[in-house]
Amino acid sequence: MPLLTYQGVVYPAQCDAMGHMNVQYYIAAFDQAFWHLIAAAGYSATWIAERQEGWADRRYEIDFRRELPVGSLFEVRSAVVKVGRTSLTTRHRLTNKADDQLCAELIAVSVYFDLARREARPLPEVLLSGVRPLAETDREGPDGV
Numbered sequence: 001m002p003l004l005t006y007q008g009v010v011y012p013a014q015c016d017a018m019g020h021m022n023v024q025y026y027i028a029a030f031d032q033a034f035w036h037l038i039a040a041a042g043y044s045a046t047w048i049a050e051r052q053e054g055w056a057d058r059r060y061e062i063d064f065r066r067e068l069p070v071g072s073l074f075e076v077r078s079a080v081v082k083v084g085r086t087s088l089t090t091r092h093r094l095t096n097k098a099d100d101q102l103c104a105e106l107i108a109v110s111v112y113f114d115l116a117r118r119e120a121r122p123l124p125e126v127l128l129s130g131v132r133p134l135a136e137t138d139r140e141g142p143d144g145v
Contacts, residue, residue: 002077005033010072020067030092030106033076041130052116059109066103073097079136086120087111
């Protein structure tokens with residue numbers, strides 16, 4: 001089951017000229033959701049300073065489904081889709097809390113990264129064990145099939 005990883009509200013300053021949440025704020029919500037997901041898997045942000053290990057986003061694939069106007073409450077639920085040797089593929093679904101309708105969905109590939117050497121590193125065992133309970137069990141695709 002996907003984990004609740006982010007909740008927000010759409011403020012006027014986050015809207016574009018057409019009156020709905022701008023793309024940059026969808027990305028910000030998805031980015032913050034990722035950090036909560038990997039924290040649930042056992043990653044600690046202290047590793048950035050202590051171990052010089054972090055994450056590099058490699059690929060984003062986003063489907064925008066419905067607009068979010070000013071004042072909309074929304075949430076992001078996230079799950080791990082695939083575990084690679086050095087990367088995680090994650091799915092993040094942003095829904096409108098008023099009607100639980102899907103507004104946007106992101107599939108992201110994030111690489112575990114040696115910040116000093118600027119190269120990919122194998123995922124540590126603590127993360128490999130931690131992502132198992134966060135694996136997506138619902139195999140629904142972006143169109144609900």
